[in-house]
Amino acid sequence: MNKFVLVMGLLLLGCRVFAFDVVYPAKNDAIINSKSTFFIGSSNKPLKINGKNIPLHQTGAFAYVVDLNIGENTFILQSEDERQVFVITRPKVNPEPLKSSPFTQYNKQKLLVVTTEDAPLRSSPVDSGINRIAHLQRDVELISDGEQGGFYRIVLGDKNFGWMSKSNVKTAENNSPTLAQLFGYEFLDSKEFYTFVFHLDKKVPFEMVEGENFQIKLYNIKEQPAGTYVMNVPINDVLSTRKLLGYSGKYSGNDFILKIRKPLSTHSWRPLHNIRIAVDAGHGGYENGATGCLGDKEKDINLKIAQYLQAELKKRGAKVIMTRNGDNYVSLKDRVEIANYGDAVVFLSIHGNALPDGSNPNEHRGTSIYYYHNQAKPLADIIMDTIVSEIGVPNDKVRQGSLAVVRNTNALSLLVEVSYLINPEDNANLVNPEFQKQYAKAIADSLEKYFSN
């Protein structure tokens, strides 16, 4: 673009007062590969699209679904005194059938060594979702008996297999795999944690299972049935309350250290007193998150609700750890580290929701809550019930999902999608300080309920 056009463009933008504003599609010449999309925005006057009236919310917000044909689709948005033209191209796609690569069995097992931190050991050779068995540290030794696509098949004792992306390991060509020696374990009972230290002669793959019992499995161990050491963790008070409050398992040298948080002694009159709660306002800095119909940015709404929540929790005596308290960028890794370093018992990530092309924003409302570890589901259910009963926000379900901040924090960790920024009704709530406060209070009330019994 030459300088003159740029300057003229900026001048035009500067002088113009919009009667209506489209926040999505973000460009007048968007390419969208979907059967339908939507116009999201706001208008202070009646607005038509290709001659049809767009229903406006009382705030002026709108979400309007349009079908897309292959090729160029022209949409003329027209109010009394303004007109904007959008040409949206839906590309012609020739869907290629997905070729699934075949499994190759090796004649001889290979020794692999993990080369990255937190390498996901998966239950299927698919690089996404909740198919994670464990996250392995650098230098864990793995035995592979075959490969498929970009994955090695990993031998876990005699009976089980996992899958590891080739990008997370190197092959140790000169050495052949051997089983590890487990020398025994120590048990430590400290103020807040039960700690088990397993002494090994090398780092092996492991699995922590939240079931009827809390179980630890260490794979590829000498002189153990099926090459697997299994221990049902003997901590009756944790199991009798049926409330796990966070745990972690990782290597320090060749010792595997399992830490399980002990039940908290809470006062019935002040159940959140001294409880460490991490509050994570999603996005921030250059990362805006979604944009609402009225143009508000998700990062700002998240922070406001997070700050109201901080105040509500402090009032109740909790110790609040904020992952950000201003408009700054914080990486997902840093958010996890802040919570883990602060030894948070609860981690709550606050977000606003949006939808992909092809869906109808007018048909989606309310709160959805994501957990990853089963231990956090009861808390998610209580928060959902409380939000629905106290402030009448629609229940958009508690779901299990593999989200980095929820997966990697050693706390009862949840991600709360408060409401949909691109639904006009929800968006009106999200930008309303009264709603933000009530929402924060409902979350604080539900945490109080959870810790009082």
Ligand SMILES: [Zn+2]
């Ligand atoms: Zn978000």
